[in-house]
Amino acid sequence: MLYAFLCYNNEATVCSWTKEEDDAVMAKLDVVHRKLVKQGRFGPALRLMPTTTGATLHKEKDLVLDGPYAETKEALLGFYVIDCDGLDHALSIARELAAANPGGAYEVRPVRLFLPGEPGVGAA
Amino acid sequence: MTDVDWIGAALTAARPQAVAALLRYFRDLDTAEEAFQEASLRALKTWPRTGPPRDPAAWLIFVGRNVAIDSVRRRARQEPLPEEAQISDLEDAEAGIAESIDSGHYSDDVLRLLFVCCHPELPGTQQIALALRVVSGLTVKQIARAFLVSEAAMEQRITRAKRRIADAEVPLPGAAERGQRLAAVAAMSYLVFNEGYSASGGEASARAPLCEEALRLARLLLRLFPAEPEIMGLLALLILQHARSGARFDGQAAIVLLEDQDRTLWDSAKIAEGLALIDKAIRHRRRGPYQIQAAIAALHAGARRPEDTDWAQIDALYAALEELQPSPVVTLNRAVAVAKVRGPEAALTMIEPLGDRLSGYFYFHGLRGALLLKVGREEDARAAFGRAIALANSPAEAAHIRTHLDRLMADSVAAGGAK
Numbered sequence: 128m129l130y131a132f133l134c135y136n137n138e139a140t141v142c143s144w145t146k147e148e149d150d151a152v153m154a155k156l157d158v159v160h161r162k163l164v165k166q167g168r169f170g171p172a173l174r175l176m177p178t179t180t181g182a183t184l185h186k187e188k189d190l191v192l193d194g195p196y197a198e199t200k201e202a203l204l205g206f207y208v209i210d211c212d213g214l215d216h217a218l219s220i221a222r223e224l225a226a227a228n229p230g231g232a233y234e235v236r237p238v239r240l241f242l243p244g245e246p247g248v249g250a251a
Numbered sequence: 252m253t254d255v256d257w258i259g260a261a262l263t264a265a266r267p268q269a270v271a272a273l274l275r276y277f278r279d280l281d282t283a284e285e286a287f288q289e290a291s292l293r294a295l296k297t298w299p300r301t302g303p304p305r306d307p308a309a310w311l312i313f314v315g316r317n318v319a320i321d322s323v324r325r326r327a328r329q330e331p332l333p334e335e336a337q338i339s340d341l342e343d344a345e346a347g348i349a350e351s352i353d354s355g356h357y358s359d360d361v362l363r364l365l366f367v368c369c370h371p372e373l374p375g376t377q378q379i380a381l382a383l384r385v386v387s388g389l390t391v392k393q394i395a396r397a398f399l400v401s402e403a404a405m406e407q408r409i410t411r412a413k414r415r416i417a418d419a420e421v422p423l424p425g426a427a428e429r430g431q432r433l434a435a436v437a438a439m440s441y442l443v444f445n446e447g448y449s450a451s452g453g454e455a456s457a458r459a460p461l462c463e464e465a466l467r468l469a470r471l472l473l474r475l476f477p478a479e480p481e482i483m484g485l486l487a488l489l490i491l492q493h494a495r496s497g498a499r500f501d502g503q504a505a506i507v508l509l510e511d512q513d514r515t516l517w518d519s520a521k522i523a524e525g526l527a528l529i530d531k532a533i534r535h536r537r538r539g540p541y542q543i544q545a546a547i548a549a550l551h552a553g554a555r556r557p558e559d560t561d562w563a564q565i566d567a568l569y570a571a572l573e574e575l576q577p578s579p580v581v582t583l584n585r586a587v588a589v590a591k592v593r594g595p596e597a598a599l600t601m602i603e604p605l606g607d608r609l610s611g612y613f614y615f616h617g618l619r620g621a622l623l624l625k626v627g628r629e630e631d632a633r634a635a636f637g638r639a640i641a642l643a644n645s646p647a648e649a650a651h652i653r654t655h656l657d658r659l660m661a662d663s664v665a666a667g668g669a670k
Binding site: 137139140142143144145148151176177179180181182191192193194200201229230 | 256257260261263264265302303305306307463467470471473474477478483486523524527528531534
């Protein structure tokens with residue numbers, strides 16, 4: 128089953144990393160990523176720009192506000208889609224990612240609908 | 252990252268909030284700084300074992316406040332408290348505090364701290380030194396190195412700044428004044444960035460952290476004012492300029508001009524973030540100097556080759572900037588674009604009237620020399636380059652002009668030989 132791994136962390140901290148620190152974290156994560164790719168489990172993954180670059184459309188009032196929807200201690204900074212055998216397996220992968228990138232949390236949620244972006248695919 | 256790395260990053264990130272809250276409690280910068288220092292030491296001891304707290308700033312505020320209060324009491328009673336028991340008390344309490352500290356105070360606290368550092372009574376140099384010491388947490392030694400003064404002199408500058416504002420009550424100003432003070436904080440961040448950005452050669456490594464600190468300050472400002480287009484513009488401007496830092500100097504630490512830079516060395520992720528911020532700022536339809544300068548930087552960043560640069564648009568943006576913020580330096584920058592769009596004669600005509608006001612300005616003579624060279628007035632060009640070298644702020648600047656002069660010499664020798 129596909130799981131979404133939602134990556135939360137303190138944005139001020141992550142933005143405080145120097146380029147070297149950032150590169151070091153990404154290199155460690157890359158090891159885990161490659162392992163999952165080899166197993167054919169690694170789906171799309173993305174890292175978001177800081178919340179300050181985005182805006183939120185509040186649907187009812189058609190109101191656009193700068194910044195994230197929720198002002199939280201930890202912001203949503205990115206996510207993975209990973210093919211897991213179940214929640215236990217998903218959590219063990221989350222632990223591996225966490226060892227490479229401490230701080231914050233991974234919220235792990237089964238994917239209900241996956242549209243990979245190709246026409247006519249994924250409607251099931 | 253190792254324990255120390257992530258703890259360091261967390262402490263750096265939490266510092267403005269934590270020092271700001273401690274300042275609210277103690278109403279004294281030195282006490283607030285000492286309390287933060289003490290709390291950071293506890294964090295270095297505790298966090299490797301417990302992992303990072305959910306809210307590092309709240310942890311540091313809580314611990315810093317208690318430590319400072321204890322030390323005041325201890326001094327009053329003249330009897331030491333059992334150190335270990337005190338630490339474990341703090342740890343027990345830590346779990347529950349993250350939520351109990353009112354995070355609503357955070358933005359007001361940080362704002363007040365920034366306003367204190369940019370107090371109108373302080374000259375710019377003291378504002379910068381104070382902000383780097385108190386908000387960014389650079390050591391006096393680091394700041395002294397960055398500004399090429401002795402540690403003692405910098406220590407004195409900071410002490411003097413603190414004394415000057417010690418008695419100044421700093422309530423949060425009302426909306427109108429807040430805008431003015433925000434502009435002062437933005438300007439301070441921009442100055443800090445330029446101090447780092449304009450450094451070259453041997454100084455560059457000592458001053459490069461200033462760029463990082465300025466970026467951090469601008470990010471902090473935008474988190475405090477998420478809907479302020481000029482702050483978006485400021486951050487975009489700093490990010491876009493910083494994105495080019497990998498290409499700005501060659502192996503010998505000499506300046507590489509924008510048009511000669513290896514554009515593959517530009518940081519594309521940073522450029523994308525800068526563009527996103529400008530895009531967002533423009534939606535507010537309240538243009539301002541930082542947004543315009545960021546838009547100019549974006550046009551440079553967006554050109555894959557120098558010849559793809561949209562100079563006409565840059566000319567138009569500088570014209571808009573001249574209108575908002577008339578200054579001979581802006582006109583001088585505009586002349587660079589004008590030279591590309593309408594030729595060197597038009598650019599020369601534009602900058603000649605600036606001679607009086609910019610006679611002591613390195614770039615004026617450098618640009619004038621280059622333009623004179625293009626229209627074939629070699630003798631005048633040589634004189635202008637000579638003035639520029641005499642006014643250079645750094646060896647790299649002087650070296651850059653010297654290459655112009657050398658080329659001029661080589662050309663005239665070649666031309667003489669051809670006759």
